[in-house]
Each structure stands twice: as structure tokens, then as C-alpha cells.
Amino acid sequence: MKFLRPKSKTLLLASAAMALAFNVQSLPAQEKPADHGDDASAAYQPSMTTLGQLQVEIPGRKPGDPVMTPSEYQNANTIYFERCAGCHGVLRKGATGKALTTDITRENGFEYLRDFITYGSPAGMPNWGTSGDLTEDEVDMMARYLLLDPAAPPEFGMPEMRASWKVIVAPADRPTKKMNDIDIDNLFSVTLRDAGQVALIDGASYEIKTIIDTGYAVHISRISASGRYLFVIGRDAKVVMVDLWMETPGPVAEIKVGTEARSIETSKFEGWEDKYAIAGAYWPPQYVIMDGDTLEPLKIESTRGMIYDEQTYHPEPRVASILASHFKPEFIVNVKETGKILLIDYSDVKNLAVTEIEAERFLHDGGLDSTGRYFLVAANARGKVAVVDTKEGVLTALLETGGQTPHPGRGANFVHPTYGPVWATSHLGDDTVALIGTDPEGHPDQAWTVVQQLYSMGGGSLFVKTHPTSAHLYVDAPLNPDAEISGSVAVFNIADMSQDEPEFVELPIVEWAGIAEGQPRVVQGEFNQQGNEVWFSVWNAADLESAIVVVDDKTLELKHVIKDPRLITPTGKFNVYNTRADVY
Amino acid sequence: MKFLRPKSKTLLLASAAMALAFNVQSLPAQEKPADHGDDASAAYQPSMTTLGQLQVEIPGRKPGDPVMTPSEYQNANTIYFERCAGCHGVLRKGATGKALTTDITRENGFEYLRDFITYGSPAGMPNWGTSGDLTEDEVDMMARYLLLDPAAPPEFGMPEMRASWKVIVAPADRPTKKMNDIDIDNLFSVTLRDAGQVALIDGASYEIKTIIDTGYAVHISRISASGRYLFVIGRDAKVVMVDLWMETPGPVAEIKVGTEARSIETSKFEGWEDKYAIAGAYWPPQYVIMDGDTLEPLKIESTRGMIYDEQTYHPEPRVASILASHFKPEFIVNVKETGKILLIDYSDVKNLAVTEIEAERFLHDGGLDSTGRYFLVAANARGKVAVVDTKEGVLTALLETGGQTPHPGRGANFVHPTYGPVWATSHLGDDTVALIGTDPEGHPDQAWTVVQQLYSMGGGSLFVKTHPTSAHLYVDAPLNPDAEISGSVAVFNIADMSQDEPEFVELPIVEWAGIAEGQPRVVQGEFNQQGNEVWFSVWNAADLESAIVVVDDKTLELKHVIKDPRLITPTGKFNVYNTRADVY
Numbered sequence A, B: 001m002k003f004l005r006p007k008s009k010t011l012l013l014a015s016a017a018m019a020l021a022f023n024v025q026s027l028p029a030q031e032k033p034a035d036h037g038d039d040a041s042a043a044y045q046p047s048m049t050t051l052g053q054l055q056v057e058i059p060g061r062k063p064g065d066p067v068m069t070p071s072e073y074q075n076a077n078t079i080y081f082e083r084c085a086g087c088h089g090v091l092r093k094g095a096t097g098k099a100l101t102t103d104i105t106r107e108n109g110f111e112y113l114r115d116f117i118t119y120g121s122p123a124g125m126p127n128w129g130t131s132g133d134l135t136e137d138e139v140d141m142m143a144r145y146l147l148l149d150p151a152a153p154p155e156f157g158m159p160e161m162r163a164s165w166k167v168i169v170a171p172a173d174r175p176t177k178k179m180n181d182i183d184i185d186n187l188f189s190v191t192l193r194d195a196g197q198v199a200l201i202d203g204a205s206y207e208i209k210t211i212i213d214t215g216y217a218v219h220i221s222r223i224s225a226s227g228r229y230l231f232v233i234g235r236d237a238k239v240v241m242v243d244l245w246m247e248t249p250g251p252v253a254e255i256k257v258g259t260e261a262r263s264i265e266t267s268k269f270e271g272w273e274d275k276y277a278i279a280g281a282y283w284p285p286q287y288v289i290m291d292g293d294t295l296e297p298l299k300i301e302s303t304r305g306m307i308y309d310e311q312t313y314h315p316e317p318r319v320a321s322i323l324a325s326h327f328k329p330e331f332i333v334n335v336k337e338t339g340k341i342l343l344i345d346y347s348d349v350k351n352l353a354v355t356e357i358e359a360e361r362f363l364h365d366g367g368l369d370s371t372g373r374y375f376l377v378a379a380n381a382r383g384k385v386a387v388v389d390t391k392e393g394v395l396t397a398l399l400e401t402g403g404q405t406p407h408p409g410r411g412a413n414f415v416h417p418t419y420g421p422v423w424a425t426s427h428l429g430d431d432t433v434a435l436i437g438t439d440p441e442g443h444p445d446q447a448w449t450v451v452q453q454l455y456s457m458g459g460g461s462l463f464v465k466t467h468p469t470s471a472h473l474y475v476d477a478p479l480n481p482d483a484e485i486s487g488s489v490a491v492f493n494i495a496d497m498s499q500d501e502p503e504f505v506e507l508p509i510v511e512w513a514g515i516a517e518g519q520p521r522v523v524q525g526e527f528n529q530q531g532n533e534v535w536f537s538v539w540n541a542a543d544l545e546s547a548i549v550v551v552d553d554k555t556l557e558l559k560h561v562i563k564d565p566r567l568i569t570p571t572g573k574f575n576v577y578n579t580r581a582d583v584y
Helices: A016-023 A068-089 A102-108 A110-119 A136-145 A158-164 A494-498 A507-512 A576-580 B016-023 B070-088 B102-108 B112-118 B136-145 B160-166 B494-498 B507-512 B576-581
Strands: A048-051 A054-057 A187-191 A197-202 A208-213 A219-222 A230-232 A238-243 A250-256 A260-266 A275-283 A286-291 A297-300 A319-324 A332-337 A340-345 A352-358 A363-368 A374-377 A384-389 A394-400 A413-414 A420-426 A432-437 A452-457 A472-474 A490-492 A504-505 A521-527 A533-539 A546-551 A557-563 A570-575 B048-052 B053-055 B188-193 B197-202 B206-214 B221-222 B231-232 B238-243 B250-256 B260-266 B276-283 B284-293 B297-302 B319-324 B329-335 B340-345 B351-358 B363-368 B374-379 B383-388 B394-402 B412-416 B421-425 B432-439 B448-455 B472-475 B489-493 B505-507 B519-525 B531-541 B547-552 B560-561 B570-575
Touching: A016 A533, A048 B102, A068 A136, A068 A275, A102 A110, A110 A136, A110 B136, A136 B284, A158 A250, A158 A297, A187 A230, A187 A576, A197 A230, A208 A238, A208 A250, A219 A570, A219 A576, A230 A260, A238 A275, A275 A319, A286 A319, A286 B570, A297 A352, A297 A576, A319 A374, A332 A363, A332 B374, A340 A384, A374 A420, A413 A494, A490 A494, A507 A533, A507 A546, A507 A557, A521 A570, A546 A570, A570 A576, B070 B136, B070 B276, B102 B112, B112 B136, B160 B250, B160 B297, B188 B231, B188 B576, B206 B238, B206 B250, B221 B570, B221 B576, B231 B260, B238 B276, B260 B319, B276 B319, B276 B329, B284 B319, B297 B351, B319 B374, B329 B363, B340 B383, B351 B394, B363 B383, B374 B421, B412 B494, B489 B494, B507 B531, B507 B547, B507 B560, B519 B570, B547 B570
Parallel strands: A319 A363, B319 B363
Antiparallel strands: A048 A054, A054 B053, A187 A197, A187 A570, A197 A208, A219 A230, A230 A238, A238 A250, A260 A275, A275 A286, A286 A297, A319 A332, A332 A340, A340 A352, A352 B351, A363 A374, A374 A384, A384 A394, A413 A420, A420 A432, A432 A452, A472 A490, A490 A504, A521 A533, A533 A546, A533 A570, A546 A557, B048 B053, B188 B197, B188 B570, B197 B206, B221 B231, B231 B238, B238 B250, B260 B276, B276 B284, B284 B297, B319 B329, B329 B340, B340 B351, B363 B374, B374 B383, B383 B394, B412 B421, B421 B432, B432 B448, B472 B489, B489 B505, B519 B531, B531 B547, B531 B570, B547 B560
16 A cells, blocks of 8 residues: 555645635624724734733834734634634644744744735645635735734633523423424435525425524534434534424524534433533533533533643643444544543533543544444544544554545445445545545454545545445545536445546536536535435535535436525535434 | 530631641742843832733733832742642632632732731631731732732643653662561651651651652652552652662652642552552642653643533642542542542553542542542532542532531541441631541441531641541641640540540640740641551741650550651651551
8 A cells, every 4th residue: 555646636735724614604793802992093002902901012023013903903803713713723823724823923924924824835724815715905914913912712611601502492392293294314404604504405305494593604413313303513603403393393492602613413322312412612622511402501521631642731622523422322522632532421421431532633523434333533634544442442543544634524434345344534635535444353454554545536625425325435625726626526436446546437516506607616425315316515605506416326417406595505414314323 | 416516615717728838838949930030129110010021011000009029029929839829829710718810909909918918817818927927028029919910830741741750760770679677567758848858757666767858848648559669749749759668768760740739649459559650730730640660751631621510611720639549440639629529540541531520619638438438528618528439430428517628638537436437527717526427338327427526626627537446536736826726636535426525635745745945736646557656746847846746545645755856847747557558
């Protein structure tokens, strides 16, 4: 197995940093930082700014250095939070992106920062200026902003959570049986990113059953073990719980779990179905266990602590993905900056037992193998995948994927014609797909090694997808700058993988959608329950037409295009059955 | 059981805050805070101070307000760390003492602070001025110091620990059998507080076998399960490991685990004897698991997190006492400010499992019941005792002691003539001793309730003591301001406890010691291995004569006085056998 590939397709600048674009969204007004003073046109004094109530002199700044007005500072803070914090951290300590503390930014200076923000870098910094995402004035403002110390973000503990918590329909007032004729298990929950909504779409009729207001840029949908409750979490850390039994499914509870978040999950172990929900926050760095019926917050745990290898203190270890074990009453919580995988035993919340597995820094997302026993999670900026045995509660393996910045989503499980059961991940930073053996019993030599490396259309991939009944592996590339590539999906025939370098076909999804305006990106294949159709989002700008394209998995031909004026910026899609049963 | 007692003896001002005096000690030079500028006589500008590299203007201060010179700031910082931080916290967030953040101190103002520091308060603030501990000028300086923001204390992670770690005698170079004729199990390790040493004193001959340099104001001694290794920890967080098999027992390894610390313990579960040591720090708020042969630091865990009841974030949850379980491969770690008891499973340090028990805030010290199964720990500022079942890993009970600020040390276990097995604690804040039933099988009605309240000489008690072979319960009162009381020990006859209000006799320990100068305090009874003698420290000022007084437990008569010019400020004493076998 060699990882170097001389004839590799164009290596892209697309990187983990670009993935942030997937989640960029204006924050609601109440999320904006506190006003730092009257919005007068008077600039700050050249060497002073406000931090809380204190006037802070910044010795590194010289008279004549660029300055900011209070309103500029406020705007820059909002932009930083939306566009930059995901990679560089709320405290600017760095993670997927570099550290941007003032000792570094002042050393680099205003012009360097301005140009870096404008043009980006091959290492993964997006070209915010030349892409048109930020105006020249905004780039100028952000460069000045980075010369100032970050505003201290607020804590968000139990008083704040309880204040945000609403039970919209109490459990006693909910239906005792399903009140609609929806085939819930074949329903799709579709993130309408910039609208701050999810659409529930029927898997058979392609009909939008309802649209539900949620937090902004819903990151994921998860389904309770019974299949009744849908949980979504926005990038603004708002959790919404939807009852799919209601005549028209709608929210029954909501809560905010912090200022920024990514992950939500519900208890799935036998005897604990629907009992608890858990949400993980980026800021404050913490997770919260909630009542599964009401979202009542029960237990908040901070993730602040030591980085696993250096054992130095990190003030902002963000909670990345969370997954519920099928083998134990446990949540598996991945802490990004400290590189620790936490096994949270939810069987006794008052006497909470947590096993902390030393894995690798920059843990991001991942999923279970086909047996449900092993959890594979990408340490993206380290180019690695960590494997946890959820039955034994130990780290089984830590391996290099051979690609740059793996981004598996939950990954894709299938039986390789040569190597048996494998789990696949594509990469943000290059065109490779790594196939990792997951069968220590039947294929011990291949277990937890990269058995094969596929070459797809190009870098900028976010998701791979297959289904137990499918003969295909789908690989998207929505963050690829080439419109043809970002508008298509690569399909590998699993049977061809016995060859040295299997070919793929490209499905022209955007073309099939018949959308002329904009440069829509094709993102995240999702199968229906039966596994005979795979759906792709055609994600266009908020003011342009988007669509969902349904492909026949047998023939690889277009089956249907879902279009609706309400389908604004569709991104992630979550089939209820596949999501709750961890079929991927 | 009534807790109000109209005819109670003088209720003392002695409080938890005073307990700090027990551990006050100058820090070595390297511990002093970084110089904040040239030690010129020029005062700071009225409204500016330095915080790191930043010049910070303090808006709350008016021109003409008191100011500090850099050298004053440095001195005040040292005094704060030595005298105040133990109760008020390094970050001044408050704990046993009140919060002293600048929003509060500036509201109170300079004169209020000056007077409060001078005269103390009935709620437990010591009278640092009128006691003579601080000069008038020092009190003035401390009041000004408290108007400024605290200096940010440094982190102390693995790089700092490893830099401080020294193996003085490698395991391979140590003796393979005991090379001396010392009866190790009857040796006493005696803290020589202000000397930064421990004395090892033979329990039969009363001979000082050796004096070992340690950290400052050694808080406790602990013995490895085999009885071979002695571990001591200073208030300055320096751990010293002593090999008792060497011809002259001496240090074989040392390490610093932070800037301030209190607790050390070693693994005692069968199969894990002598394998690990653990130390807990006040600052940074963390604990570290170390190799039991070399003190090599293996795993550092932060305790920063949520307060158990409010579930708000606390930046400085200090590690109070630590105890090794006899029922599982676990350390029991008590986290003061968050009120959580952590059960640390040391059987797999790489995949560390921690059970976090919600108990009560301000956990301090405690010990096991006579069976070793239940751990009782004081939540001192809450007037409570938490009981943990170390076999099941759950909170068994949380009860009020009926007294003010319980301070059990490890407590005292004996069989009460009426109520069966009990565990006792005295109090800092009043003269009561609480007897708590510990026999849920044989005496279920009494289990985990205060079965009887004794009234001792007065408040200011730190330790109670008995032994399985003893008919007596000893209660000290070293922090009582009355010299007669602080110079004596109360002895209760256990057989008399069937009476409603058992009387005690007072042993005039200081008088027996024959020390004329100073006002020495009698502290901490400790039995020899056989249980027929109990030793008391006669703790005088560093430049005056101190002593250890040995009392015959049968006759309650003076047996011996140990005096030696090297016995400077003796405080805690730890009999090797009783300490390693948890006999108390």
C-alpha cells in the first residue's frame, strides 16, 4: 500500500478550513456580542481597546496603526464567529486552522493578514476576498480585528440553559399513537441551511410534509431509538425536538446548549431507548445530558482539560461528533483539541462514569462499522482515523488514512470483493478515498489498515455513501473549486474494487437538476430506507434555486428532481430509518 | 438528637480560615511571582497596573486612591499566596472564605478591607493585624493589593512536571532488602512545618532516625502498601519519595505537581500495591498519576468544570484529600469547589475511567470507616459529611454534622457502647464532636446519622484520634485562642458515651512538655503501631522550643517528652503502620 501517487489528479486547495463554509450563517441578533460603546464615528484611540470594563493598552501597536470603530469591532466579531471560529477557535488558539492570538498576528502585521484573508493559502485557508465572500472593506476590517485581543466569550451553564429551555408540547399532551399516515421510517429530514429550517420529505412521494423552524444551519438530524422523535441542532447551539407522531410533525421542546455547537444524539442501548438526549458544544467547551422526552437539561460536563499527548491545559476543547453505543448504555463523545474520546455511561447520571480514551488531536466526525461494535473517527488535521472498541471501551487502532484531512461524515460500510468488510472515508484535502478493513475476526491481516486507496474526482469531498443493498460507493466533492467536479458525484462499482485502480463514473447531478443560475454544489448522498434510491442535495446560493436529485441506485439514472421554492440551501439529509439504525 | 445547646461553652471565632495558619509558610524564592518591573521607589500611576504585558487601567480607582510600588505588589502577592489563597482561592473566587474579586473589593473600599484584615470577623476571618501575624504596614499593603486584579497564575502541565522531576536513586540502584534495623512499621514521619522537613522518629526508642528535606510545610505523609516507600507533599506542591529500606532512609525521587498542593496517596488494591502514586493540586486545579517506583508523571487530569448543584463553570476546583480504595483499583479524589468526589480507576491509565459522584461543595478531608468500605468526607463550609460506598461507587449519604465547619482529618473509628460502630469528627467552628453511625448492617437505624454529639474543650479543633485497642477518644483544639485550651487535649472515655452528656478530662500537654516560652499549640494525636501510646505535637514558633509529648493510653499519664533542637515546628505525625493500613 503506497500513499504517494505521481499521477494524482489536481491536488486541491480545498481543505478542512473550507468545510467551515458549509456551516456559515448569520447569527440571530441576540447572538451578537455586546455593544462595545456608542456607535459613533469616532475611532478608538490608536493604542486602546475595551475588554469588559477595562481599557486595555496594546503595547505592540504603534501610533498610526490601523484602528477600529466600535461598530467595526462588533461586525468583525460577528464575522469571525461565523466564518473563522470553526477552524481557528473562539479563543483563537488554533485547531484545523492556525492560532491567531495577538502575539502571532501582531508579529505578522496588518498587511500580511489582509493579504492572507484575501487570497487564502494552499494549506487550506479559503480565499475569502477573491471568492467574493468578504468585500475588500470587510477583509481590511478583519485584519485590523485580528490585531486586537479576542473578546472573552461568555459561559453558558445551567441557569442560561434553563432560561432557554421550552417545552412546547408537554409529554402528557402529546398523542399516544401515530396520528398521521406518514411512513416515518422512510422520511427524510433535510437541512435548509440558510433558512434555519428543516424540511421533512416523504421518501416515496417526494412530498414536503412540513417545514420546521430550527436553529441556524442545522448541522445534523438524529432520531430517537423508537423512531418517534427527531432531534436537530443548529450551529447556534439551538436544539429542537420534533414529534413525528403528531398529525403534522412539529417541535415539542427546544433549548440552547451554548453559543456554538455541532452535535446531538439520543440513547439507543436496549432498555434506555428514548431516555436521554445529549448535545455537545463548541463554546463553551462542554456537553449536556438532557431528558429524552422534554430536553430538560440534567447534567453539564466541561471538556476543558489536558491535551492527550502533550498533557498541557487547553481552554477550549470543543465537542465534535457524538454517537450512541449499541453495546452499552454509553455516549461516545469526541473532543477535538484534546484528542480524547469519552465514553459517557448514562445509566447513572448522578454518579456519572466517564472513560477517557487517549486517541489523537483534532477529532472530528465518524461512524460505526457494519457490526456496530467499532467506532471509527477522523482526527482530520492529523490525517488519521482512530478506532474504538465500544464493547471493551478501549482504543483498538490509530491509523493514517494516506490522504489529507479525512472527512468521513459517518463513513460508508460495505464488503470489499478482496478484503471483506471495510469502512470508507474521503478527504477534504485531496482526491483519495481510504478503505479501511473492519473485520478483525474474518480478515485479521486487513483489520484497521488501509486496504485500498481509491482516486475520485478531486479534493473537497465531504461525504461518501453506500447501503447494505447497494453495489455502489458514492463520493461527493462539494468544496472543489471546479464547477464540473463540485456539481457531480463519483460512483465506484464495489465489484470493480478487486482491480488495482478501479475507475468511477461521474453523475452530472447539477445538470440533471436543470439549474442554470449560480454554481450549486452537490453534497451528501443519502439512501432511502429500502436502499434502492440515493438522494443528493443541489446546494445553491440562498436567493437562487436549489433542488434534491434522486438517483436510481441500480441503474445510476435520474429518477426524480425535487424542487420547491421552500427548498432554500438544502445540505444534509437524514433518512429516519438509516439514521436511527446506524445504516451507512 | 438536638443540635442547639443553650449551655454550650464559649463559641469560638476559630474557623476554617484559621486552619490555613496550620499551613502558612514562606515560599522558596523560585516560587515568587515574576518581577513586575524595576524595584524603584516610583509608585505606579494611580489608575494603572501591569497584568502580564498589558498596562491595565482600573476605572474604579480615583486619583488619590492608595497605590502600590512594584515591590509592594510582589510582596503582597507572596503574602496572599501564603496566607489568603487557601481559603479565598488563587483566583479570589472564594471557597471557605469569601470572594475577593475586584468588583467586590472596590465596592467595599480600602478602609473596610484594611480593618477587616486587621480585626478579622466572627464568621472566621483571622485577625491578621491584632494577632501580630501581619504588621500595620503589611495590612495596609494587602488592602491596596486586593483593589487590583489578581495576577494570572501559571499553568503547570507535563513539560513543567517533567522538568521538576528527579530520580535521585534509580530503582535498580536501590537495596533489594531492608538495610537497616529500624522497626519501620512503628516509625513516625513527623512534619517539621517551617523547616521544610520531616523527621523519622522511632516509635520505641523515640530516637530521631533521620531528618529529610522536603517541600515546605508538608501537609501529609503517606506510605506505600508494602510499607517500603514514604511519600510526602508540601504546600508548595513538591512531592518527595523516601525509601525506608535504605541504610539511612532518604529521598529516592521528587517532583513538583503544581504551585500549591495538599494531597498524595499510593495505590493499595490487591495486585496494585506500590504501583502508582497520585497527587492533587490546589493550583493548577488538577491531579497527576505517577509511577509508584520513580514518581514519573504519567497522566494529568484537570478538575476544572461544573459545580455539582448549580452546574455553572468553576475555574479553580481544588483537589482536597485523596484516598486509595481497598475494594477496587481506585483513587478517591475530593474536589473542593465543585463538590464532586471522583473515583479514579487506575487499572488502565491510558483509558482512564472516572466516576464523578455529586456530593457537596467545599469537600475537604476525611477517612474510611472501620471496615474500609465507606469513605466519609467533610464538606466543611456546608457543615456536612458525605459518605461514599467505595464498593458500589455511589453516594450513600449526605448528612449535617450539627456543628460548624467539621474538620475530621481522617476521623476516628470506634465501637460506641450504645450505637455500635461510629466515626467521629470534631469542628473548627465550635466545641462539638459528631459521632456518626457506620454500621448499616448491624445498626441500620443509626447508619449515617449523628448518633451523639459530644462537647469538648472549645472550638478550633483540627483532629480527633483513637485506635482499635484504645478505650479513649482524644480531641485537640490547636486553633483555640485560649492558651489553656490550645495547650491541652480532651479525652473522652468511650465507655462513658452511654451517658447523655459524657464528661472529658483535659491533659495539660504543653505543661507536661515543660515549655515556658511562646504559646505552643497541641496538635494531632497519633497512635503507635501497638495502640498503647498516643503522641501529640507541641507546636511552637519556629525560633522557640517545640516538643512531642507521648501519653500512655491506658493510664492517660505522661510517658515521654521528645525534645531536640531539630524538632522545629512539629505538626502532623504519621505512624507508618497505622497510615498504610488506614487504622484510625
